Amino acid sequence: VNTDLSTPSGDPLTFATALKERGYATGMYGKYLNTGGMRKICAKPVGDGSLHVPEGWVDFLGACPDTCYVNCNYNRNGQSAWYTNSSSPTGSNYGTAVIGNASLEFAKRAMAANWPFFVYVASHAPHGPATPAPWYADLYSTPDVIAPRTPAFNVSSPDKHWIVATQPLLSEDYTSKQIDDLYAPGPACRLRAAVY
Numbered sequence: 611v612n613t614d615l616s617t618p619s620g621d622p623l624t625f626a627t628a629l630k631e632r633g634y635a636t637g638m639y640g641k642y643l644n645t646g647g648m649r650k651i652c653a654k655p656v657g658d659g660s661l662h663v664p665e666g667w668v669d670f671l672g673a674c675p676d677t678c679y680v681n682c683n684y685n686r687n688g689q690s691a692w693y694t695n696s697s698s699p700t701g702s703n704y705g706t707a708v709i710g711n712a713s714l715e716f717a718k719r720a721m722a723a724n725w726p727f728f729v730y731v732a733s734h735a736p737h738g739p740a741t742p743a744p745w746y747a748d749l750y751s752t753p754d755v756i757a758p759r760t761p762a763f764n765v766s767s768p769d770k771h772w773i774v775a776t777q778p779l780l781s782e783d784y785t786s787k788q789i790d791d792l793y794a795p796g797p798a799c800r801l802r803a804a805v806y
């Protein structure tokens with residue numbers, strides 16, 4: 611057993627490997643690791659042209675880069691694949707749709723074959739730039755839509771982890787310009803980008 615845990619490639623000790631060893635079909639779709647960890651997975655192909663697929667995944671669709679929304683490249687089971695057809699009825703140039711459709715197809719195949727399965731879905735949405743799908747471009751376009759204000763919103767927590775404990779309260783101006791404006795209704799809209 612390789613016990614070198616110094617590389618963030620997903621190898622060799624992952625929950626996917628453990629699930630696969632126990633008979634599960636495993637599928638991963640979207641952001642596998644942050645950019646630094648994707649170097650090995652998204653590196654330019656060498657030799658036979660194949661890309662690295664982390665151990666344990668039966669079906670793998672890793673976003674290269676993990677921040678893409680439109681016309682994205684993926685490591686598709688060890689091969690570089692571009693999804694750029696905007697006229698596809700399944701939205702095959704929009705990253706969230708590509709990831710969602712591939713994961714649903716995998717789950718349907720697994721259920722039809724009566725396999726135990728695990729699906730890991732990780733789209734970039736609704737992270738910035740929060741690019742919505744064209745078919746949702748006008749959704750939530752009313753100017754009165756604001757980000758949710760849950761009981762945990764803008765609360766000081768000095769008894770929490772230092773990163774949380776040292777954060778200053780958000781000003782009304784910051785909340786309006788940096789949170790509400792990204793949430794909705796402008797062109798970069800987290801609310802629309804999160805819809806699938």
